[in-house]
Amino acid sequence: MMVAETVLEEQVVYARPASLRDVPTHYCPGCTHGVAHRLVAEVLDELGIRERTIGVSPVGCAVFAYKYFNTDGCEAAHGRAPAMATGIKRVRPDMVVFTYQGDGDLAAIGTGEIIHAATRGELFTTIFINNAIYGMTGGQMAPTTLPGQYTSSSPAGRDVETAGFPIRMAEVIAGLPGAAYVARRSLHNVKEIMKAKKAIRTAFKVQLAGLGFSMVELLSACPTNWSMSPPEAMRWIEEAMVPYYPLGDFKVAEGVEALLKER
Amino acid sequence: MAVELLKGNVALAEAAIRAGVEAYFGYPITPQTELLEHMAQRMPELGRAFVQAESELAAINMVYGAACAGARAMTSSSSPGISLMQEGFSYIAGSEVPAVVVDIMRGGPGLGNIQPSQADYFQVTRSAGHGDYHPIVLAPASVQEAIDLMVLAFDLADKYRHVVLVVADGLIGQMMEPAELPPMRPLRAERPDWALTGAQGRAPRIITSLELDAPALEEVNNRLQAKLREIREHEQRYAEQMVEDARLVVVGYGTAGRIAQTAVRQARREGMRVGLFRPITLWPFPERRLSRLADRVDAFLVVEMNAGQMLDDVRLAAGGQVPVDFYGRTGGMVPVPEEIYEAISALYRKLPDSARWGE
Numbered sequence: 225m226m227v228a229e230t231v232l233e234e235q236v237v238y239a240r241p242a243s244l245r246d247v248p249t250h251y252c253p254g255c256t257h258g259v260a261h262r263l264v265a266e267v268l269d270e271l272g273i274r275e276r277t278i279g280v281s282p283v284g285c286a287v288f289a290y291k292y293f294n295t296d297g298c299e300a301a302h303g304r305a306p307a308m309a310t311g312i313k314r315v316r317p318d319m320v321v322f323t324y325q326g327d328g329d330l331a332a333i334g335t336g337e338i339i340h341a342a343t344r345g346e347l348f349t350t351i352f353i354n355n356a357i358y359g360m361t362g363g364q365m366a367p368t369t370l371p372g373q374y375t376s377s378s379p380a381g382r383d384v385e386t387a388g389f390p391i392r393m394a395e396v397i398a399g400l401p402g403a404a405y406v407a408r409r410s411l412h413n414v415k416e417i418m419k420a421k422k423a424i425r426t427a428f429k430v431q432l433a434g435l436g437f438s439m440v441e442l443l444s445a446c447p448t449n450w451s452m453s454p455p456e457a458m459r460w461i462e463e464a465m466v467p468y469y470p471l472g473d474f475k476v477a478e479g480v481e482a483l484l485k486e487r
Numbered sequence: 488m489a490v491e492l493l494k495g496n497v498a499l500a501e502a503a504i505r506a507g508v509e510a511y512f513g514y515p516i517t518p519q520t521e522l523l524e525h526m527a528q529r530m531p532e533l534g535r536a537f538v539q540a541e542s543e544l545a546a547i548n549m550v551y552g553a554a555c556a557g558a559r560a561m562t563s564s565s566s567p568g569i570s571l572m573q574e575g576f577s578y579i580a581g582s583e584v585p586a587v588v589v590d591i592m593r594g595g596p597g598l599g600n601i602q603p604s605q606a607d608y609f610q611v612t613r614s615a616g617h618g619d620y621h622p623i624v625l626a627p628a629s630v631q632e633a634i635d636l637m638v639l640a641f642d643l644a645d646k647y648r649h650v651v652l653v654v655a656d657g658l659i660g661q662m663m664e665p666a667e668l669p670p671m672r673p674l675r676a677e678r679p680d681w682a683l684t685g686a687q688g689r690a691p692r693i694i695t696s697l698e699l700d701a702p703a704l705e706e707v708n709n710r711l712q713a714k715l716r717e718i719r720e721h722e723q724r725y726a727e728q729m730v731e732d733a734r735l736v737v738v739g740y741g742t743a744g745r746i747a748q749t750a751v752r753q754a755r756r757e758g759m760r761v762g763l764f765r766p767i768t769l770w771p772f773p774e775r776r777l778s779r780l781a782d783r784v785d786a787f788l789v790v791e792m793n794a795g796q797m798l799d800d801v802r803l804a805a806g807g808q809v810p811v812d813f814y815g816r817t818g819g820m821v822p823v824p825e826e827i828y829e830a831i832s833a834l835y836r837k838l839p840d841s842a843r844w845g846e
């Protein structure tokens with residue numbers, strides 16, 4: 225018997241999406257920013273929109289997202305990505321525009337910008353990474369830091385008496401009439417990651433259909449600043465974050481329902 | 488085009504439209520609100536973008552976004568709003584995209600008042616945000632000049648991919664004067680070759696002001712400084728009157744320059760050899776011409792509606808060759824020609840009979 229006959233034909237089961245560049249990222253081991261990037265990239269590929277997409281990077285750990293997505297991209301000032309995306313989309317309604325923002329970026333310094341972009345029903349998509357901490361600056365308290373959570377600027381744990389309770393942004397944005405689709409998903413296991421991808425896909429479809437503003441909040445791990453191993457960090461998302469930040473769809477406006485049913 | 492009676496703010500807005508502005512983003516503030524209101528009416532009519540932003544911070548970042556997408560974009564505000572926009576100016580300058588901003592200055596500091604002022608000279612010419620650069624700053628002294636400079640602002644912004652500010656005060660913004668608008672230019676059909684247009688059949692384009700590597704960021708700064716040198720070389724603009732035989736030259740821009748003109752004429756009638764130098768570009772400051780004048784005049788009198796800001800630039804241009812005196816009003820007070828005339832004649836009386844002070 226010839227050896228060649230026994231070799232199975234190669235089948236690609238896993239490849240880099242065309243919307244992700246073939247470059248190493250600077251993310252820490254166990255960080256789920258990379259997972260979120262990949263999900264967005266797969267969706268851009270599957271919807272065939274890579275060549276007409278413009279991404280807006282935040283200030284935060286994902287500041288270099290524009291180097292990783294294989295699309296046109298720009299870098300906003302801290303918190304201002306929704307304003308920048310508004311400017312882009314208003315002059316190029318034919319483009320697909322998304323912002324990718326952390327919780328300090330979106331829920332602290334840029335709260336005004338995201339709320340008003342959503343209120344106006346701006347036709348872009350926001351990927352919101354909630355990791356309950358300021359990653360880039362070395363682990364300070366975020367507006368999403370959980371009660372009692374230790375951070376470098378809440379060394380005794382977040383004291384809700386003085387720092388208030390964490391903001392549930394998906395619920396806040398869902399309350400705004402201009403938001404068409406708002407969901408929260410988590411990246412702590414494969415099942416949730418698959419659900420996250422579906423939500424991201426729906427969010428971009430909402431933009432393509434011109435139905436309104438769309439946002440997917442992703443519960444994300446920062447093992448470095450949580451001082452945890454990657455597996456511990458995944459467990460912490462599930463056990464500590466999910467109970468405070470329930471997963472689900474918080475806004476499904478008219479017309480979006482049909483998109484949810486699509487595969 | 489016919490001469491018509493136009494209010495400064497409306498003239499600025501309409502001139503921008505005719506210069507081909509594709510997107511306007513702004514937030515209401517007196518004394519520039521008519522500009523925003525004119526845009527609210529006209530831009531949608533023409534199928535162009537208008538957004539009333541939630542703040543000046545958002546407005547300038549919307550301009551930044553639209554500019555990255557290759558559109559001619561602008562915003563307008565007044566002093567407190569310009570303070571808020573400083574962050575955006577810096578990012579726009581750092582990433583080298585064109586943007587046009589109108590500042591109808593008012594009295595400060597703080598909330599101050601809504602009266603005409605020139606108190607923003609430092610905040611617009613010195614840096615306009617953090618970093619190490621100057622924006623281009625144009626200062627009209629009449630409604631007609633406001634129109635002309637508005638058109639020039641877009642051309643300079645595009646040419647140099649830089650922030651251009653048109654600064655005036657409430658007097659010019661609110662005043663009605665006969666002026667002529669330019670013809671309507673068609674909107675630019677092609678996007679510039681650096682703009683974000685989707686990576687179709689080409690490598691992705693990136694617009695950023697971020698560069699973590701110090702040697703590389705120094706390179707970026709060197710490039711930016713080379714561009715600023717070129718602007719300094721080619722774009723110094725000014726107007727002057729009766730300077731040929733002048734012993735004393737009054738230096739004032741915008742409204743202050745215009746009021747000073749009346750005072751200078753009166754001084755001439757009284758037999759004083761006085762001239763007027765009116766900077767039109769505040770940055771680049773018209774230093775070349777002014778230092779040539781410093782070679783042959785006996786003194787400068789700087790007139791501003793602030794406590795003495797352009798004064799620094801005049802002193803630098805004069806290079807210690809001649810005395811530089813100052814007359815200013817603050818808090819939204821507008822000087823009348825008589826007080827400037829008084830300042831002129833007081834200084835003129837002190838001029839020595841010799842051609843040089845102190846000789």
Ligand SMILES: Cc1ncc(C[n+]2csc(CCOP(=O)(O)OP(=O)(O)O)c2C)c(N)n1
Pocket residue numbers: 283284285286302325326327328329330353355357358359360361366
């Ligand atoms: C105006 C301004 N203020 C503060 C900073 C410093 N800064 C950089 S990133 C950051 C927080 C980022 O946290 P987050 O948005 O949660 O993103 P992460 O790094 O966790 O992904 C801060 C405060 C800045 N760059 N600009």
Ligand code: SF4
Pocket residue numbers: 250251252254255256257285355359360445446447448449
């Ligand atoms: S600091 Fe945290 S959020 Fe930033 S890359 Fe590292 S793990 Fe990710």
